[in-house]
Amino acid sequence: MASSVISSTAVAAARASPAQASMVAPFAGLKSTAAFPAARKSNDITSVASNGGRVQCIQVWPTQGKKKFETLSYLPDLTTEQLAKEIDYLIRSNWIPCIEFELEVWPTQGKKKFETLSYLPDLTTEQLAKEIDYLIRSNWIPCIEFELENGFVYREHHRSPGYYDGRYWTMWKLPMYGCTDSSQVLVELNEAIKAHPDGFIRIIGFDNKRQVQCISFIAYKPPGY
Numbered sequence: 001m002a003s004s005v006i007s008s009t010a011v012a013a014a015r016a017s018p019a020q021a022s023m024v025a026p027f028a029g030l031k032s033t034a035a036f037p038a039a040r041k042s043n044d045i046t047s048v049a050s051n052g053g054r055v056q057c058i059q060v061w062p063t064q065g066k067k068k069f070e071t072l073s074y075l076p077d078l079t080t081e082q083l084a085k086e087i088d089y090l091i092r093s094n095w096i097p098c099i100e101f102e103l104e105v106w107p108t109q110g111k112k113k114f115e116t117l118s119y120l121p122d123l124t125t126e127q128l129a130k131e132i133d134y135l136i137r138s139n140w141i142p143c144i145e146f147e148l149e150n151g152f153v154y155r156e157h158h159r160s161p162g163y164y165d166g167r168y169w170t171m172w173k174l175p176m177y178g179c180t181d182s183s184q185v186l187v188e189l190n191e192a193i194k195a196h197p198d199g200f201i202r203i204i205g206f207d208n209k210r211q212v213q214c215i216s217f218i219a220y221k222p223p224g225y
Helices: 002-021 080-092 125-137 182-195
Strands: 141-147 170-172 200-207 212-220
Touching (some): 125 141, 125 200, 141 182, 182 200, 182 212
Antiparallel strands (some): 141 170, 141 200, 200 212
16 A cells, blocks of 8 residues: 555656646746847948958049039039939939929020929910829829919028928918819819919929928919019
């Protein structure tokens, strides 16, 4: 009887030993991350170069006698092939190529600056429709804005160069969310012209995801402009 008790106790102990050995100790602090290898990236940019050298700052060309006027203006003039590579890069990046110029405008005299494409002849209804269709295809929201007093560039509220020159245009109704056809915008444009025949009216394309204005062009000018 005693032997059976001892043997059963021994068996119970033997069976309990593996279970007790595999028991996890209570959590007592932060776990070590040594068992989890992680890739470590060096912040030393001098070790990134793969040409056997070290990364260095580029010296501009030339160091004197060259005025600052644009990006890469210190470098020698780009060849046609180099220009093509730069243009291909911005097209691959889904950016819109734009050509800007200074000094010679159209017409060269007697035309005030007041908005994008303001030097060009007035857009026809068909040309306006194409511009509107383009901004709709780009998933931008058509908005109609007007200005009754200051249709030209002035620097009362903002003096930095660029599109934001200090004017505050008034929005005609709300942005046309859900608009899928340029004819809908042209109907609103005609209503705005009837309401404000002496004002400047423009159409903008608003990106409601990035919260930025992506395109803007004059749709109507008062008689005499």
